[in-house]
Amino acid sequence: DWKLTNYIDKTVAEIKEKVGDQKVILGLSGGVDSSVAAVLIHKAIGNQLQCIFVDTGLLRKDEAEKVMKNYGEHFHLNIKLIDAKERFMAKLKGVSDPEEKRKIIGNEFVVVFDEESHKIEGAKFLAQGTIYPDVIESQSVKGPSAVIKSHHNVGGLPEEMDFELLEPLRELFKDEVRKVGEELGIPHHLVHRHPFPGPGLGIRILGDIDEEKVKILQEADDIFIEELYKNNLYEKVSQAFVVLLPVKSVGVMGDERTYEYTAVVRSANTTDFMTATFSKFPWEFLENISNRIINEVKGINRIAYDISSKPPATIEWE
Ligand code: XMP
Numbered sequence: 001d002w003k004l005t006n007y008i009d010k011t012v013a014e015i016k017e018k019v020g021d022q023k024v025i026l027g028l029s030g031g032v033d034s035s036v037a038a039v040l041i042h043k044a045i046g047n048q049l050q051c052i053f054v055d056t057g058l059l060r061k062d063e064a065e066k067v068m069k070n071y072g073e074h075f076h077l078n079i080k081l082i083d084a085k086e087r088f089m090a091k092l093k094g095v096s097d098p099e100e101k102r103k104i105i106g107n108e109f110v111v112v113f114d115e116e117s118h119k120i121e122g123a124k125f126l127a128q129g130t131i132y133p134d135v136i137e138s139q140s141v142k143g144p145s146a147v148i149k150s151h152h153n154v155g156g157l158p159e160e161m162d163f164e165l166l167e168p169l170r171e172l173f174k175d176e177v178r179k180v181g182e183e184l185g186i187p188h189h190l191v192h193r194h195p196f197p198g199p200g201l202g203i204r205i206l207g208d209i210d211e212e213k214v215k216i217l218q219e220a221d222d223i224f225i226e227e228l229y230k231n232n233l234y235e236k237v238s239q240a241f242v243v244l245l246p247v248k249s250v251g252v253m254g255d256e257r258t259y260e261y262t263a264v265v266r267s268a269n270t271t272d273f274m275t276a277t278f279s280k281f282p283w284e285f286l287e288n289i290s291n292r293i294i295n296e297v298k299g300i301n302r303i304a305y306d307i308s309s310k311p312p313a314t315i316e317w318e
Helices: 002-019 032-048 063-073 085-092 098-119 132-136 147-155 174-183 211-230 283-296
Strands: 023-027 049-055 078-083 123-127 164-166 239-253 256-269 300-305
Touching: 002 032, 002 123, 002 164, 002 174, 023 032, 032 049, 032 063, 032 123, 032 174, 049 063, 049 098, 063 078, 078 098, 085 098, 211 239, 211 256, 211 283, 239 300, 256 283, 283 300
Parallel strands: 023 049, 023 123, 049 078, 123 164, 256 300
Antiparallel strands: 239 256
């Protein structure tokens, strides 16, 4: 596609010109926008780009390893992996209010990112995967925008204001970002990932959070996502995930009575994330998801499927 190749060539030249021999920092989230921005900037300035990936402990199963492999090894991006799992867990201990959890996660993210970015000597630019819809709706807290940006929106003005901003995707719509990503060689499945909220699994574990619940939810969610891909359904829905309820119910396994958590499978179809309908999956697909999660994930003995539309429900449960 000549238009995309033109866009890439033009943007690479602009980045080179603007950055010169300075260093650029970028918060890599594993999402589409920050990943495409990172690979594009890396194409322009190579190792002058230093990415920071913060593992909050609230990410999807094996997310940190996958990002290091997909972008560190495969694209040779410089990525500093920050293991902040314990810090986030300590701050969240005993907290069950959704907005309070959001605030804590957002604030802690800014603190960790700020700390790490100032350890990188001589960095002059802060790159972000801001895309055109983010620019229009820049006052909105929600929305499937760059994780860094939404964290900042939650946490207030970032201290990184002493960096100059670099936003090479500012003029692009989501589908254009995906095309640029593919043109840059990022695998199709990575540029077509669903959006993932900044607070991550922190708002998909209802009520208070602990490591055991995170592990249970990661396993269940991973099975659902794997089956969506296997059945060619992943790209037919806009966002799909599992929610862990703080509710235990009675079940039976073999000849043992069980008393374990209930999980909810959620999948939404939407174009703008302002309104959405639940995905009308075949019963057999849902049956298989339920069987697999209950059989394979210790700690869950019951699955419900969320059949609510937005509005009046929201896509997330918190
Ligand atoms: P709701 O649940 O409001 O979600 O229907 C609409 C879209 O926004 C995402 N979302 C968030 N994204 N920080 C984010 O970065 C948040 O706090 C947040 N809350 C919701 C949600 O995943 C969906 O794509």
